[in-house]
Amino acid sequence: MGKMYLSDAAAPVRGVVGGTDRDRAARFRDRYPPAAKRNLYIRNKILLPNRRPPVNPTRTEITDAAATNMEIKAMAQEMGAHVAGVAEFDSRFAFADVECLNHRFAVVFGIAMSYDNMADIGPRSQDEVHRVYHKLDDIGLRLAHQVAAYGYQSAMQPNEGDVPLIALAYLAGLGELGKHGSLISPELGSSFRLGAVTTDMPLRADRPKDYGIDEVCVKCGVCTRFCPGDAIKPDKKVINGVERWHVDTPACEPYFHRLYGCKICLMVCPLNSRGVFGEDYKRAAKVLVRTKDAKGMLRLIEERTDMHYEDFD
DSSP: OOOOOOTTOOOOOOOOTTOSOHHHHHHHHHTOOHHHHHHHHHIIIIIGGGSSOOOOSSOOOOSOHHHHHHHHHHHHHHTTOSEEEEEEOOGGGSOTTSOOOOOOEEEEEEEEOOHHHHHTOSHHHHHHHHHHHHHHHHHHHHHHHHHHHTTOOEEEEOTTSSSOHHHHHHHTTSOEEOTTSSEEBTTTBTOEEEEEEEEOSOOOOOOOOOOSHHHHHHHOOHHHHHOTTOOBOSSOEEETTEEEOOBOHHHHHHHHHHTTTOOHHHHHOGGGGGSTTHHHHHHHHHHHHHHOSHHHHHHHHHHHHOOOGGGGO
């Protein structure tokens, strides 16, 4: 079963954005393609400063929390989200250094990334990541405005916001944690990104669901075999009071920075074959058979992109 036991969960400590090696992270950002830099500018300078909208003093009272749940999720999907759910929020699911939000729920949503662009592991993949993050923040900001118009506090939660999005997405029933440390969705596989809006609006929370994904990860070692930094571990570990899959971040970071954010583990995940990217994954599977492991994949990336990832350092 994929159930995670959260009774001993503790608030996580926020990691250093961009990684612990600040010089290498700065060089990584300098290598962003122009479109990625433009999307990052819009997010950081225009959307994020306005992520907590003023609250309408004329409140619309909520008499049916379940109906409002459906209404808000439908609104997120009309704005462009591919999946959406609602999680009950408490202080254990905010970063330890964040001031108390006094919010009761989180509306969590996801947008699929183009599998072909993600699998590129080059500049196109970096453009795709920032395109999707920009879209998530745009949806989150508009959704936060709608919630504020009802007369309730709200805050758009970006990838670098106040809350660990993967934990809240699991609680909202959007998927299960994969061995590669990211959420796996039954509809979108590993090829998607998350956003959220936290609020004190009364809603009815969805619940975590067992999609059979954890059982697959227990038996599967594909992402472990193809990780160039040997950062994906075969066994679960207790982190912040929760037994879960764990990724060795310091081992991941050098390849993350060299390979335009890497994403090899997300691309090779066999659970991509179950959802909307099934046909794309079938084509990629032929490459996995041919390259066999991380070394073979790195050779192929160098052949296709002329990137010479070792030159980055």
